[in-house]
Amino acid sequence: MKLTHSYQIRIIGILVVALLRFGLFGSATLEMEGRITLQGLIDNILIASVIIWETSRAVVLFFHRRYALQLSxxxxxxxxFGVLSANGILYGVIMLLHESPQEILAVKPIFLLYGFLYTFLFGVLVAAFYELLFYMDAWKKATQEAEELKKINLMAQLESLKNQVKPHFLFNSLNTLTALVEKDSVQAVKFIAELAQVYRYLLQSSEKELIGLDQELQFTQAYFFLLRTRFGEGITLKMQVAENLMNCLIPPLTLQILLENAMKHNQVSVRKPLDVIIQSEQDWLVISNNLQPKRGTVLSNGMGLTNITAKYKILNQPEVIILKEPNCFTVKVPLIKAQAA
Structure with a gap:
């Protein structure tokens, strides 16, 4: 149960407010009337404390629900203002329950103002206490989410590294490099540079939960260069991303995982080229490819898409959209604004 809904905290809090009110109300009553009645204790301390606590708590809960994501x-x-209004109404009701309108009008305004501020002060204290509880709940949740996200990032990183350092991947890369060295030394040097950039990004992004979209796209271009060098015109990549979205954030390796997923399940050849398109649609990044399934059974553990969807869930972002149509496979991932991360 959340701390903000704990009955134990509410009971203890009401008793604390009652004790504080007794310290002020009791001394003032003794000075003016020379005694404190049991009815006065119940009405002006216990019942009033319950009403002040529950009213102020209700105001905080209302604004928390209405402006849950706006800490402004x-x-x-x-x-x-809500606490002020609620406690002002509360103070007026309490006065009317104990005094007639004529008696209230006979009281000096300064005393009425003191009573109102006295009630409002406790309301503000209760509101501040519940804001602190909301902050503690949010901090606890954020800490748990950060730990879960680190675990998912580690799983994704290990999976990606495992795929990248597979013997066949290294073998194919070395074969490609060998062929380039013999035919085009300039292109071979560029291939080595792009290969180094790919591994550098993999190592640097392993400790990050989010990374800039511009960096992810640069890495994707370097990774695609390796694929293009190997498969030639068997694979194409088009990027159409709005410039104003480059400052947005995205979980690292998202695009690489989706590229690997497309290559794993589809034929890649000059006769049947795999066409991948990365484009933006409002606050979404859309990655799509034509469907031309490989013959036979493709072994897959589904970790790639599972990792991506899990990360966005942990980050409290909209769900990743996966669409499979007769001739096209599409994945839509939300872009995260830098200030909301």
Missing amino acids: VKRYILET
Whole structure:
């Protein structure tokens, strides 16, 4: 159960407010009337404390639900005004329950103002206490999510590294490099540079939860260069991403995993080229490829797409959209604004 819904905290909090009110109300009553009645204790301390606590708590919960993702000055001003209004109404009701309108009008305004501020002060303390509980809940949740995301990142990184350092991958890369050295030494040097960039990115991104979209796209271009060098016109890549989205964030290796997924399940040849398109649609990145399934059974553990969808879930982002049509396979991933990360 969340701390904000704990009955134990509410009971203890009400008793604390009652004790504080007794310290102020009791001394003032003794000074003015010379005694404290049991009815006065129940009405002005215990019942009033319950009403103040529950009213202020209800105001905080309302604004938390209404502005759950907005930790702004506006929200806190509205919340303070809400507590002020609720406790002002509360103070008026308490006065009417114990005094007639004529008796209330006979009281000096300064005393009425003191009573109102006195009630409002406790309301603000209760509201501040619940805001602290919300912060503690959010901090605990964020800590747990960070730990889970680290585990998922590690799994994705290990899976990616495992795929990259497979003997056949290294063998194919070395074969490609050998052929380039014999035919085109300039291209061979570029191939080595791009290969180094791919591995550098894999190592650097392993400790990050999110990375800039521009960096992910640069890495994807380097990785695609290796694929293009090997498969030639058997694979194509088109990027159409809006410039204003380059500052957005994305879980690292997302695009590489999707490229690997496309190659794993589809034929790649000059006669049947695999066409991959990466484009932006509003706040989404859309990765699609034509479907030309490989013959026979393709062994797959489904870890790639599972890791991507799990990461976005942990980050409280919209769900990843996966669409499989007769001639096209599409994955849509939400882009994360830098300030919301």
